[in-house]
Amino acid sequence: MTAMAEPEVGRARVRKEDERLITGRTRWTDNIALPGMVHMALLRSPTAHARITAIDTSAAKEMSGVIAVYTGDDLDPGGEVGMPNAWPITPDQKTPRRPMLAQGTVNFAGEAVAAVIARSAAEAEDALAEIDVDYEDLPVVLGLDNAVADGAPLVHEDMGTNKSAEWIFDSAAAGSGGDVQQAMSSSDVVVTRRFRQQRLVPAFMEPRSVVVDPTAPQLTMWSATQVPHILKTMVAMTLGLPEHQVRVIAPDVGGGFGGKLAVTPEECAAVVVAQKLGKPVKWTESRSETMVSAHHGRDQMQDISISASRDGTITGLKVDLLADMGAYLGIVGGGVPVLGAFMFNAIYKIPAYRFSCTTVFTNTTLTDAYRGAGRPEATFAIERIMDELAAELGMDPMQLREKNWIKHDEFPYTTVSTLTYDSGNYEAATAKAMQLFDYDGLRREQAERRARGDRVQLGIGISTFTEMCGLAPSRVLGSLDYGAGGWEHAAIRMLPTGKVEVVTGASPHGQGHETAWSQIVADQLGVGFDDIEILHGDTQSSHKGLDTYGSRSLAVGGIAVVKAAEKVIAKARKVAAHLMEASEDDLEFADGKFTVRGTDTSTAIQDVALAVFAAHDLPEGVEPTLDSEAVYDPENFSFPHGTHLCAAEVDTDTGQVRLRSYVSVDDIGKVINPLIVEGQMHGGLAQGIAQALYEEAVYDEFGTLTSGTFADYLVPSAMDLPSFTTDRTETAATSNPLGVKGVGEAGTIASTPAVVNAVVDAVRHHGVDDIEMPLSPMRVWRAVHKGDTAAGGPGAEAGGGLGSIDSAHGGAQ
Amino acid sequence: MRITVTVDGTSYTDDVEPRTLLVHHLREKLGKTGTVVGCDTSNCGACTVHLNGQSVKSCSVLAVQADGGEVTTVEGLARDGQLHPVQQAFRDNHALQCGFCTPGMIMQSIDLLADNPNPDEEAVREGLEGNLCRCTGYQNIVRAVRDAAGHMRPGAGPEAEQVAGGERTTTGVGGDS
Numbered sequence: 004m005t006a007m008a009e010p011e012v013g014r015a016r017v018r019k020e021d022e023r024l025i026t027g028r029t030r031w032t033d034n035i036a037l038p039g040m041v042h043m044a045l046l047r048s049p050t051a052h053a054r055i056t057a058i059d060t061s062a063a064k065e066m067s068g069v070i071a072v073y074t075g076d077d078l079d080p081g082g083e084v085g086m087p088n089a090w091p092i093t094p095d096q097k098t099p100r101r102p103m104l105a106q107g108t109v110n111f112a113g114e115a116v117a118a119v120i121a122r123s124a125a126e127a128e129d130a131l132a133e134i135d136v137d138y139e140d141l142p143v144v145l146g147l148d149n150a151v152a153d154g155a156p157l158v159h160e161d162m163g164t165n166k167s168a169e170w171i172f173d174s175a176a177a178g179s180g181g182d183v184q185q186a187m188s189s190s191d192v193v194v195t196r197r198f199r200q201q202r203l204v205p206a207f208m209e210p211r212s213v214v215v216d217p218t219a220p221q222l223t224m225w226s227a228t229q230v231p232h233i234l235k236t237m238v239a240m241t242l243g244l245p246e247h248q249v250r251v252i253a254p255d256v257g258g259g260f261g262g263k264l265a266v267t268p269e270e271c272a273a274v275v276v277a278q279k280l281g282k283p284v285k286w287t288e289s290r291s292e293t294m295v296s297a298h299h300g301r302d303q304m305q306d307i308s309i310s311a312s313r314d315g316t317i318t319g320l321k322v323d324l325l326a327d328m329g330a331y332l333g334i335v336g337g338g339v340p341v342l343g344a345f346m347f348n349a350i351y352k353i354p355a356y357r358f359s360c361t362t363v364f365t366n367t368t369l370t371d372a373y374r375g376a377g378r379p380e381a382t383f384a385i386e387r388i389m390d391e392l393a394a395e396l397g398m399d400p401m402q403l404r405e406k407n408w409i410k411h412d413e414f415p416y417t418t419v420s421t422l423t424y425d426s427g428n429y430e431a432a433t434a435k436a437m438q439l440f441d442y443d444g445l446r447r448e449q450a451e452r453r454a455r456g457d458r459v460q461l462g463i464g465i466s467t468f469t470e471m472c473g474l475a476p477s478r479v480l481g482s483l484d485y486g487a488g489g490w491e492h493a494a495i496r497m498l499p500t501g502k503v504e505v506v507t508g509a510s511p512h513g514q515g516h517e518t519a520w521s522q523i524v525a526d527q528l529g530v531g532f533d534d535i536e537i538l539h540g541d542t543q544s545s546h547k548g549l550d551t552y553g554s555r556s557l558a559v560g561g562i563a564v565v566k567a568a569e570k571v572i573a574k575a576r577k578v579a580a581h582l583m584e585a586s587e588d589d590l591e592f593a594d595g596k597f598t599v600r601g602t603d604t605s606t607a608i609q610d611v612a613l614a615v616f617a618a619h620d621l622p623e624g625v626e627p628t629l630d631s632e633a634v635y636d637p638e639n640f641s642f643p644h645g646t647h648l649c650a651a652e653v654d655t656d657t658g659q660v661r662l663r664s665y666v667s668v669d670d671i672g673k674v675i676n677p678l679i680v681e682g683q684m685h686g687g688l689a690q691g692i693a694q695a696l697y698e699e700a701v702y703d704e705f706g707t708l709t710s711g712t713f714a715d716y717l718v719p720s721a722m723d724l725p726s727f728t729t730d731r732t733e734t735a736a737t738s739n740p741l742g743v744k745g746v747g748e749a750g751t752i753a754s755t756p757a758v759v760n761a762v763v764d765a766v767r768h769h770g771v772d773d774i775e776m777p778l779s780p781m782r783v784w785r786a787v788h789k790g791d792t793a794a795g796g797p798g799a800e801a802g803g804g805l806g807s808i809d810s811a812h813g814g815a816q
Numbered sequence: 817m818r819i820t821v822t823v824d825g826t827s828y829t830d831d832v833e834p835r836t837l838l839v840h841h842l843r844e845k846l847g848k849t850g851t852v853v854g855c856d857t858s859n860c861g862a863c864t865v866h867l868n869g870q871s872v873k874s875c876s877v878l879a880v881q882a883d884g885g886e887v888t889t890v891e892g893l894a895r896d897g898q899l900h901p902v903q904q905a906f907r908d909n910h911a912l913q914c915g916f917c918t919p920g921m922i923m924q925s926i927d928l929l930a931d932n933p934n935p936d937e938e939a940v941r942e943g944l945e946g947n948l949c950r951c952t953g954y955q956n957i958v959r960a961v962r963d964a965a966g967h968m969r970p971g972a973g974p975e976a977e978q979v980a981g982g983e984r985t986t987t988g989v990g991g992d993s
Contacts, residue, residue: 031849290860291857513914682951718950726937
């Protein structure tokens with residue numbers, strides 16, 4: 004073998020994407036302007052639940068520049084179109100039709116009721132005020148306990164219930180463990196808690212936007228979406244369009260975090276309107292629209308019990324969830340809490356487990372995937388209750404974890420929820436984190452502060468997490484009744500000049516695929532990093548794919564790229580052998596060159612590409628192309644893990660929390676680009692910490708979102724976050740050839756319980772064993788001084804802090 | 817109303833509605849789509865540009881208020897293919913992911929460095945408080961701004977940003993510095 008050049012994989016390459024983005028040469032959907040383009044604005048319901056008795060659009064139609072005004076019945080006279088739900092979690096799941104524009108009733112405040120089409124966006128917006136809608140109020144259903152109570156008013160009267168579905172996993176029935184009731188009744192200790200996962204807003208920075216051009220036989224749709232391929236197929240199915248006459252382009256997309264994993268009424272309405280008018284149509288939402296109409300995340304009530312013997316050995320785990328779906332089911336909808344079902348047992352050896360989840364309708368904006376989707380909720384509950392169990396047993400919380408976690412020599416390990424973890428080393432990540440954090444030193448300081456009754460108390464929070472990502476093996480998704488597979492597609496085009504185009508079905512919106520994929524291909528084919536272009540996000544060039552979510556791009560899409568490269572090399576090998584008059588078996592491929600073993604005769608893959616392009620002298624029966632494609636379906640999920648440690652200072656006089664230090668040591672398998680990995684960790688941590696301390700979507704008793712702007716919904720600023728210490732340990736995933744696991748969601752999943760555990764730890768000596776998120780100063784203060792740990796029920800108040808104004812209620816009212 | 821605004825070195829005279837925001841004028845009339853709109857309550861700062869050498873949130877300025885003024889957007893920073901030191905630092909330090917907040921973040925960072933050529937971490941965080949980023953957790957942005965500070969002479973910006981007389985006035989718009 005010749006010596007390899009320095010591999011690209013593992014290098015901290017600055018990103019290819021950046022040069023355009025830092026100079027403003029961007030292609031956001033809202034930047035697109037087409038000849039003859041008109042603008043759509045949507046009138047949204049101010050009320051959460053009402054019958055629409057009349058809509059008068061006549062005055063709006065008279066306004067300057069207004070081309071048309073449509074109601075739901077205008078767009079869909081038969082009342083047949085409903086937005087897709089691709090994951091019916093049970094055969095009897097109740098799935099209400101979600102129209103493009105409300106028909107008959109409005110079911111949440113913010114639901115679109117009418118559309119104005121005008122020459123300019125401003126004229127369209129102006130005309131909204133002239134539409135007259137008569138609403139007859141219906142009872143508003145808010146809060147999970149209220150919604151499932153006997154005799155509760157109904158969101159969808161025709162369904163006869165607010166429950167959409169109930170999904171159960173029982174380890175005794177599955178044969179993966181014992182009976183949880185039995186385990187609990189014979190255990191020394193049982194700890195039970197109710198945790199609330201507040202509702203969050205994904206808050207991607209780029210508001211959603213869609214442009215539809217119907218002027219060619221193949222309709223083109225630009226959308227700020229995470230899922231152009233899914234959108235193409237679903238729009239065709241939903242609206243009855245021939246799929247081959249739809250092209251979807253996701254140009255530059257400004258963040259998603261699950262919030263743009265959707266097929267929206269707005270996108271579909273834009274298609275129908277564009278077709279009616281025969282003109283390009285653009286719709287771009289305001290931030291205030293995003294807040295009420297793009298899907299939210301989280302919003303669960305978690306009843307969790309854990310049992311153990313006196314020595315700390317866990318004997319059983321029981322989880323009952325209520326999950327708020329909002330008024331309708333989104334594309335993944337009920338599947339989000341189901342994903343969590345496999346993660347409550349986390350890194351621990353738990354002999355008996357039962358999980359049940361009831362998905363529930365309320366008169367609120369729908370919920371769906373948000374960074375982590377089910378796994379942050381599960382991780383929060385288990386990591387919180389591990390601390391509570393430790394307190395009950397009088398054990399150090401890390402010792403309790405260590406006693407129960409899967410040891411590094413026990414992998415592969417099949418868990419009580421039936422997943423097989425292929426690799427990991429919890430001891431190594433924990434040891435590194437403890438050392439970086441100075442765990443013992445901080446514990447000493449905590450004891451000192453406690454002893455002297457310091458006003459500012461110190462707490463230490465632990466989160467030893469794992470997650471399942473790389474969604475997903477198609478057969479597993481099939482067994483969960485998911486509507487599609489989990490494979491990913493890639494294609495490689497070898498151009499005559501030796502340059503390379505790589506087509507990927509993953510669709511980035513900030514992750515840096517162009518850079519990471521270039522690094523992978525550079526190593527695989529031995530071509531230059533700068534000689535590779537990554538094509539994505541346009542169904543015309545990237546015709547096949549399942550897009551980006553669930554930390555799947557690298558662990559699935561990246562492997563498809565590797566497989567396609569292997570096929571290119573196999574094709575090139577035949578031709579190279581022919582050109583050098585050697586046997587294929589005698590060729591070695593390294594550094595982009597085929598060399599006849601034991602000689603200095605070689606030919607570069609670029610030369611082979613040119614020879615294939617000319618096609619003058621190819622071996623018999625060989626097609627004149629090196630281009631190759633691959634579709635990779637993973638055999639297993641991947642299981643990143645890590646140990647996160649948080650030190651929080653709590654001012655017991657004011658309830659103010661200050662994060663003094665945050666250490667994360669993550670094992671995400673092999674790393675393609677450490678710079679990108681670090682960035683993903685930072686951003687993930689920020690979002691998880693924000694859930695713990697700042698963010699909450701709050702409804703008042705009428706179902707109005709009161710935290711509906713960035714002034715009220717507390718996306719943290721630079722002032723609100725600490726500097727993080729991030730580090731890594733590495734055990735390669737054994738389920739894929741790159742050994743990668745995924746990093747997109749790890750920080751968000753792990754950090755929320757670490758922060759809350761730290762704050763509770765700081766004030767536990769005041770009798771506090773829980774504080775509801777977000778941990779606003781008011782809530783912390785009340786927990787310390789009044790023993791009041793619940794926030795007063797869903798919808799009662801906002802988180803308090805930066806943008807909040809009503810200190811009496813701890814938030815914006 | 818007829819206004820004349822110089823944007824990134826080019827003078828434009830246009831009729832605008834009195835209610836037109838500067839950001840909409842830039843994006844829709846002048847094609848300066850590098851500057852973006854991220855919210856409607858002036859919280860996010862994505863639309864930050866420089867008006868007469870001072871950072872402003874261009875969603876909070878009427879186009880008519882910019883009449884006779886000089887605007888620099890993120891598109892006007894690079895000179896002859898040479899990135900502004902802050903742009904370069906954002907790239908070198910991986911201070912962006914999706915890049916939507918980046919134009920505003922870069923413009924505000926330049927403003928911050930003009931006021932304080934050698935800010936510590938706290939000062940950078942304070943100076944960027946009015947600009948939201950959902951991707952990075954800010955750590956690499958802070959690192960980039962401090963890195964850029966090291967590459968810039970005190971108060972340096974591209975020539976287009978230098979106001980005649982060089983006097984900076986406090987307008988209270990955009991940023992807390």
